[in-house]
Amino acid sequence: MTSDCGCILIVCGLPASGKSSLIHQIETGLMQEFRIIVVEYDHLMPGDVEKMLITETSAEEASKWKLYREEIVECVDILLGNLSGLSSVSPKTCSVASQPVSVSDGLWMKFEECYTSILGNEVPSGASRPFVIIIDDNMYYRSMRYQYFQLARKHRVGFSELYLDCSTETAVSQNAMRVAGQVDENVIRSMATHFESPNKETCQWEKHSLQMSSHSAIIGDIRLLINSAIEDPVHPLLVEDVEQKEESRQICSQSGIHQADQILRKLIAQQMIAAKASGTSTDKLKQMAGQLAEKRSRILKDMKLGIVTLNLTTDVKNASKDPNSQLYKFIASVFC
Known part of the structure; x- marks a missing residue:
């Protein structure tokens, strides 16, 4: 080295x-x-x-x-x-x-x-x-x-x-x-x-x-x-040209935040379903639901304030319907 x-x-x-x-x-x-x-x-x-x-x-x-x-x-x-x-x-x-x-x-x-x-x-x-x-x-x-x-x-x-x-x-x-x-x-x-x-x-x-x-x-x-x-440096994303960078700035629009909200709701639902299937008690399910809702609100607030930034290269339209989309993967990584 x-x-x-x-x-x-x-x-x-x-x-x-x-x-x-x-x-x-x-x-x-x-x-x-x-x-x-x-x-x-x-x-x-x-x-x-x-x-x-x-x-x-x-x-x-x-x-x-x-x-x-x-x-x-x-x-x-x-x-x-x-x-x-x-x-x-x-x-x-x-x-x-x-x-x-x-x-x-x-x-x-x-x-x-x-x-x-x-x-x-x-x-x-x-x-x-x-x-x-x-x-x-x-x-x-x-x-x-x-x-x-x-x-x-x-x-x-x-x-x-x-x-x-x-x-x-x-x-x-x-x-x-x-x-x-x-x-x-x-x-x-x-x-x-x-x-x-x-x-x-x-x-x-x-x-x-x-x-x-x-x-x-x-x-x-x-x-x-x-x-x-x-020994395992982080791999860079594909280099963006000027037009792609401009598109990436547009992702922080209300449309992007709306899609992020839809993704967060899906992730919460998945966790609640898994917890219920594993036999988690009703009281713990209620507590878990409250904690996840608070986490969702905080992430959305951070996005609106610019604390969480979205450096993506693809359109976010319908991203909440595609688990393989850049936005979906990004939100999942922040929410996990």
Whole structure:
């Protein structure tokens, strides 16, 4: 493996679940094998922004949260462009990129501090280390993580996820012991009820994922996860011409959202039928129906706000009637 290959590693979990400590272990244990770059959301994003999403006080605040997160993704996009060798700018140059118009001054300044220092590191003589971009964030919605899968596809690098499993009560307890950076307890509890942990059994794009607790973290297992992702980079979609790109932008219309809604309703019906056939009790069926309905509403809301984007190349007309259509497969991957 060469220094221009690598992967994205999403480290997700509840606040105070031990993500930062685990990432420090990864840096210490694997720094001789990989060029590790940590993108820490807590450092880049104002502390009250995450709470905006949890409390959902208004559409305006949700849009502000979306904007911050989109800017971070765009910064990582630029970073990947240089590290993966797809950029015309040398990754050994400190001033590797100019500030994107859509990224705020404050965020770019913070990001560039980390960016420049990492790119300035020298590769040890006789060694060629693949890079690993670690995304340190709660990432409790699957759609959040899917944005980085799309980046991995764009830059033809690997994609992997490390989920730090932690009970709500443990997270609350550990959060209370923090000297600084405590998170509102209600935020932790609300996030726990909404958390969508990686599931490689039902979501093929999450196939390189690992679940562990902070007490059972084994560097050897994490090394295998990273190597497997690097050796299996995400395959790019077919290159689109200008007209196809314009068509793809039109997919985010009301027609596309309507088709997505129809697909979500079908997926819910399938899960309910399967649960009923397996003998699930009436009370559990009611609970399941409520949870699935809430999930459907959230996905549709994310689509309307642009949090979930549809980068498809085909018309969505009647997509809900074709399980093999791009839209149907996309919605199924987000819903799973």
